[in-house]
Amino acid sequence: MxxxxxxxxxxxxxxxxxxxxxxxxxxxxxxxxxxxxxxxxxxxxxxxxxxxxxxxxxxxxxxxxxxxxxxxxxxxxxxxxxxxxxTASNQDQQDGALEITVSGEKYRCLRFSKAKK
The missing domain is CATH 1.20.5 (Single alpha-helices involved in coiled-coils or other helix-helix interfaces)
Incomplete structure (x- = not known):
């Protein structure tokens, strides 16, 4: 056993x-x-x-x-x-013109009018 x-x-x-x-x-x-x-x-x-x-x-x-x-x-x-x-400047010229200088070129505007809507 x-x-x-x-x-x-x-x-x-x-x-x-x-x-x-x-x-x-x-x-x-x-x-x-x-x-x-x-x-x-x-x-x-x-x-x-x-x-x-x-x-x-x-x-x-x-x-x-x-x-x-x-x-x-x-x-x-x-x-x-x-x-x-x-470049835009009012030079207050005697004639009231606005002088604008753009790229060295001077422009004068003698007469202004309002823009129409």
Whole structure:
């Protein structure tokens, strides 16, 4: 009988070792799969982040271009305003003429009338 008990115990221990080994192998495989999945997700996130940063860089560059263009347009407008506004002057001539200087050319207007609506 003790031989029989010994054989049952040995079978139980052998089956238990095999089950533990199978469980360990399963855990190792799951861990590898999880690690592989996480690496893939990290790569995908890094790619999306790089694409987002590149797009952000392009947008920032476009904004800088537009700001420079607007600054130039504003400067041109100010120049035009100074040419148009700063060159007309009433010289209060004896004849009441208005002298206007545009691009270095002087013009005299002797008669004025109201604009018709």
């Amino acid at each position: 003790s031989l029989r008990i010994k054989l049952v115990v040995e079978n139980f221990v052998r089956d238990l070792k095999a089950a533990l080994e199978a469980d360990m192998q399963d855990r190792i495989m799951k861990e590898r799969e999880m690690k592989s999945y996480l690496e893939e997700r990290e790569r995908e996130v890094a790619e999306r982040e790089a694409a987002w940063k590149a797009e952000l860089g392009r947008r920032e560059a476009e904004i800088l271009k537009q700001e420079a263009r607007l600054k130039m347009e504003r400067e041109n407008l100010e120049k035009e305003k100074s040419v148009l506004m700063g």
